[in-house]
Amino acid sequence: MVPSGSRGAQGGWLEGLGIPEHEQTAYLRVLAAPHRTAAELAAELGTTAERAERLLAALTEQGLVNRHDGEGARWSAAAPDVAVEALLLRREEELLRTRGRVAELMRAYRRAHRPHADDLVEVVTGQAAIAERWRQLQDGARRSLAMFDKPPHIVRSDPALEHALLDRGVRVRAVYEAGSVSAPGRLAEIREIVEAGEEARMLPELPCKLAIVDDRWAMLPVASGAELHGAVLVRASSLLDALSGMFEAYWQRAVRVPQARADRAEPDRRTELLTLLSAGFTDDSIARQLGVSPRTVQRWVREVMDALGARTRFQAGIQAARAGLL
CATH class of the missing domain: 1.10.10.10 (Winged helix-like DNA-binding domain superfamily/Winged helix DNA-binding domain)
Structure with a gap:
């Protein structure tokens, strides 16, 4: 007996796995009556033995039927719970690979529809590449550097770089999240750079890591999380203006890191x-x-x-x- 749904409009059981309807029909025939010869299948389907052979070969390649060689080749259906499950897994892998290429397709789409978008936003991946780009941005700063200092940190802060910025007249402002200052001795390090000229403030929580250089570039993480693997570099645009506005809003709310009094080495x-x-x-x-x-x-x-x-x-x-x- 052939399972219901095997003929004509009733077919389509396996179309979601990329199996054409004529191959499905042949598979269901073999499933219902194992040890079929190509000639027997051809007679049932009303087609030629050569075409039946091609159908069986295609089903064999898909793992849906098995060939038994002996006195005349015969075919039997493989157990569906194994064979169909294997096809499902293979199709899922193909779909995941396709999903992974959506970002690539979107980049091509944006290039076609917005030719200058790539000039405004750049994605930097890998911690070493992010650290190097951050060093380049600091080296290139001429007027101002504004930062949200928030974990995670991929490299330890380099006081020498910031001293170089301050020495050439760059205004440096930093808002530190409490979690970024909590390590023993960290507040003393911040106070030292404040003495050198950095303007530093603190807040219990910040929305993200952020650095804005000369109102020309901004860098922030692609996503929040315990590890930093990707960063977005934003060039002059309305998005950069929005990020600058966000920094100013948090700067106004933040608490100033106290400097030492003139008559004491430490703040009171x-x-x-x-x-x-x-x-x-x-x-x-x-x-x-x-x-x-x-x-x-x-x-x-x-x-x-x-x-x-x-x-x-x-x-x-x-x-x-x-x-x-x-």
Whole structure:
């Protein structure tokens, strides 16, 4: 018995796997009655033995039927749960490869419809290539450099590069995310570069890593994540203008990293404590930065809040800003 759906308009069981309907019909005939000869199949299909041979050869190549050589060649269908599953996996792999080429097709499409798009945006892949492009951007800066410093970092910051920028009169502004400053000693490193001329501020969280050079270029990650494998280089455009506007908005909200007082080598404790609190540091993080215990930090926080007449840490930050302490 041939399974229902094997003839004419009822066919199409395997068309999604790229099997033509006439091959499906032949397969279903062999499936229903194994050990068929080409002549028997030709008689059932109303075609020639040569055409039946070609159909069986095509089905054999697909792994749907097996040939039994002996006294006259005969064919039997392979078990569908194995044979069809193998075809499904093969088709899925082909579809995935095709999906992977969509980006390539889109690049060709954009080149045809927007010939200058490639001049505005460039994708840099690989950590070594990203680090080298970042070094080139710093070397090429002439007026300004604005940065969001946010993990992950693919290379350790190079103070010598930034000192060179500052020495040739480049204005450097950086907003540091709390997680980028929490490592022991990192705040001291930032304070050193601030003493050299960098303008530095902090926030609990930033939307992305970002660098804007001379209002001519911007570089930011292709995607957020624990590792940085791709970056987008944006040239002068409305997109660059939007990124510059975003930086300015976060810069205005950020808390200034305090500089040392003229009569002391370090900022006073209250200013530093308020800065770290306003930037979203926890008591444990503040304790690590200042080299004291969390209990001591909690006591200092209470003293500062009492002095400012604040009920919460947030209120303490507002009061400190109003008093010009930050």
